[in-house]
Amino acid sequence: MLSTSLPGGTWSLGGLTVGRFGYGAMQLAGPGVMGPPADHDDALAVLRAVADLGITHIDTSAAYGPWVTNRLIREALHPYPAGLRIATKVGAVRDAEGGWPPARRPEDLRRAVRDNLDGLGVEVLDVVNLRLGDARGPRPGTLAEPFEALVELQRQGLIRHLGVSNATAEQVAEAQAIAPIVCVQNMYNLAHRHDDALIDRLAGEGIAYVPFFPLGGFDPLQSSALSAVAARLGATPMSVALAWLLHRSPNILLIPGTSSVTHLRENVAGAGLSLSADDLTELDRIGA
Numbered sequence: 001m002l003s004t005s006l007p008g009g010t011w012s013l014g015g016l017t018v019g020r021f022g023y024g025a026m027q028l029a030g031p032g033v034m035g036p037p038a039d040h041d042d043a044l045a046v047l048r049a050v051a052d053l054g055i056t057h058i059d060t061s062a063a064y065g066p067w068v069t070n071r072l073i074r075e076a077l078h079p080y081p082a083g084l085r086i087a088t089k090v091g092a093v094r095d096a097e098g099g100w101p102p103a104r105r106p107e108d109l110r111r112a113v114r115d116n117l118d119g120l121g122v123e124v125l126d127v128v129n130l131r132l133g134d135a136r137g138p139r140p141g142t143l144a145e146p147f148e149a150l151v152e153l154q155r156q157g158l159i160r161h162l163g164v165s166n167a168t169a170e171q172v173a174e175a176q177a178i179a180p181i182v183c184v185q186n187m188y189n190l191a192h193r194h195d196d197a198l199i200d201r202l203a204g205e206g207i208a209y210v211p212f213f214p215l216g217g218f219d220p221l222q223s224s225a226l227s228a229v230a231a232r233l234g235a236t237p238m239s240v241a242l243a244w245l246l247h248r249s250p251n252i253l254l255i256p257g258t259s260s261v262t263h264l265r266e267n268v269a270g271a272g273l274s275l276s277a278d279d280l281t282e283l284d285r286i287g288a
């Protein structure tokens, strides 16, 4: 069932309605996003709480574990609740050291799409993001060959909608010149605002911007200004960081990650925090 009571209301991903408050599943895998979770039942409980809370947008990848988070999602939630949309990413695999080497040849992408279909137990993937760049961030260069390979898989009916991730603004534009995209998933949060202009452009075009590391990822956001606003509002810095993203632009969809039901509930409650014009001005200075 689609809930609109979650913070931020809803957004249309190419006609698929999702709540703006979603969930990122990466934290469910083991340390370094490798192997099984510390506690299998706890991971399933987080995913069931995600659905019970009415969250309708889950972000995952066959590279998480690898294959771990997709199987957990399937075990916890299949058959999937009506209205639940699962976005995945292809374009990187895992090596024995836990690295994320690129895998963007057409045959790599066909295999990755098949892995995601099998792992999630679906006939068609709602959203597939082509992950570009590397662990350091976006890298310039054409995406034509891998993106066209995904467009072909979309034509074959295996993918509903396409997006790009870890992409430069130029790569986003190049993808759009080849085929429609519904989202861009890049690193962005209160302290890392290099995509401000891109977010505003995409908002004008009705395309979602899905920040990864909304809470700082492996290095939690820390800022005295953030702590000061949070203390004034009687909230946690995490809550303020999520609420700020929802205020930042209507096309921003949240996918905060957590392996804890308690944190999940805190994040849902916290993202609904109201921020005044003065709060926003103070917070805006953090990433300036």
Ligand SMILES: NC(=O)c1ccc[n+]([C@@H]2O[C@H](COP(=O)([O-])OP(=O)(O)OC[C@H]3O[C@@H](n4cnc5c(N)ncnc54)[C@H](OP(=O)(O)O)[C@@H]3O)[C@@H](O)[C@H]2O)c1
Binding pocket: 023, 024, 025, 026, 027, 059, 060, 089, 131, 165, 166, 185, 186, 211, 212, 213, 214, 215, 216, 217, 218, 220, 238, 255, 256, 257, 258, 259, 260, 262, 263, 264, 266, 267
């Ligand atoms: N496209 C890409 O290249 C890419 C890269 C990275 C991530 N992603 C996606 O983006 C999603 C979000 O990123 P992320 O999970 O790495 O980082 P994040 O959402 O910025 O932060 C997650 C971290 O914050 C902690 N946390 C969450 N809620 C908390 C709370 N209320 N209080 C205290 N700590 C809290 C989590 O620990 P606990 O588990 O203890 O709560 C975890 O360590 C991922 O799940 C993944 O789906 C995509």
